[in-house]
C-alpha cells in the first residue's frame with residue numbers, strides 16, 4: 001500500500017477462515033489500521049492499495065472493485081467497528097433508525113421488518129430497554145452503549161467478515177468485557193470471520209484463536225495464540241510479550257536479561273508487580289524503517305545477515321502458502337543463538 005512514493009504496507013499476506021477469530025497486534029504505527037482500511041476499501045485520499053483481497057466463498061477480488069461495489073459489500077458482507085463509536089454514528093438520527101437503515105439500504109429487510117429487527121438487535125447486544133434506546137439519539141447514550149449500537153449495526157446484515165479496530169480501548173474495564181463478549185457471540189452465531197485489532201495481548205488471548213504480529217508494515221509472525229504468545233519466535237514478538245502484562249502465557253525462559261529486550265526483572269519479580277520490560281527505542285515514522293529486517297535498529301540480536309529481508313519460516317507443518325503460522329527472523333528465540 002502506497003502514500004505517494006512511500007510504501008506503508010509490504011507483502012501483507014493472511015487469510016481468515018469462516019468462524020475463525022484472528023488478532024492483529026503490534027505497536028502504534030505498525031500498520032494495523034491501514035491493513036484493516038485497505039481490506040475495507042476505506043483508505044484515506046492519497047493512499048492506494050495494490051495486491052489482492054478475496055472475500056470467502058465469493059471469489060471476488062476487492063482491491064480492483066469499484067467504489068459502488070465496495071459500498072454495497074461494506075455493511076453487508078463485511079463490516080467494521082472502530083475505536084470511537086461516535087465516528088460510526090450519525091449524531092442527528094435516532095439510534096433505531098440508524099440500525100434499521102443498514103438493512104433497508106442493503107435491501108436485506110423492508111422498512112417495517114428492519115425497524116422490528118433493529119430493536120431485536122439492540123436487545124441482542126445487551127442494551128436494557130431496547131425500544132427506548134432505539135428512540136434515543138447517540139449523545140443520550142453512554143460510550144459503552146454507543147459501542148454496542150455500533151456492534152448491532154455491524155452485525156445487522158450477518159457479515160461474513162467483521163473487522164474490529166481497538167473496539168474497546170475507549171471503554172472502562174467492565175464495559176470492555178461486555179462488548180468483547182457480544183462481539184465474540186455475534187461472530188460465533190453467524191459463523192463469521194473476525195479480524196480483531198488491539199494493542200492488548202490479554203484481550204487477544206481471550207478473544208482470538210490465531211494472531212498476526214505486525215511491525216513496520218509487515219507481518220513478522222503469525223500462528224495460534226497459544227504458540228505465538230506462549231512461545232514467540234520473532235524477536236519483536238518476544239519483546240511485545242515481555243512488555244505485556246500477560247500472566248501465564250509468557251514463559252520465563254523465553255526472555256533472558258540482556259537479550260533483545262531490556263528487562264529489569266525476572267518472572268518472580270513480575271509477580272511482585274515490578275515494572276514491565278520495554279522494547280528499546282521507538283517505532284520509526286513511516287518510511288524510516290531500516291532495510292532488511294524492519295526491527296533491526298531495535299533488536300539486540302541483529303547481525304549483518306539481518307540487513308537482508310528475513311524469509312518466512314513456517315512453524316511446524318502448518319500451511320506455508322497462506323502463512324497461517326510462522327515468522328520472519330534470522331535469529332529466532334528457539335534458534336541456535338539461544339542454545
Ligand SMILES: Nc1ncnc2c1ncn2[C@@H]1O[C@H](COP(=O)(O)OP(=O)(O)OP(=O)(O)O)[C@@H](O)[C@H]1O
Pocket residue numbers: 003008026027028029030031032033034035044046047199284285286
Ligand atoms: N494517509 C497517510 N499518509 C501517510 N502516512 C500514513 C497515512 N495514514 C497512516 N500513515 C502512517 O502509516 C503508519 C501506520 O499507521 P496505522 O494507522 O496503520 O498504525 P496502527 O498500527 O494502526 O497504529 P495505532 O496502534 O496507533 O492505531 C504510521 O506511521 C502512520 O503515520
Ligand code: SF4
Pocket residue numbers: 234235236293294295296297299300301302303306310328329330331332
Ligand atoms: S531478523 Fe535479525 S534484526 Fe530482525 S528480529 Fe530477527 S534477529 Fe532481530
Ligand SMILES: [Mg+2]
Pocket residue numbers: 032033034165
Ligand atoms: Mg490503528
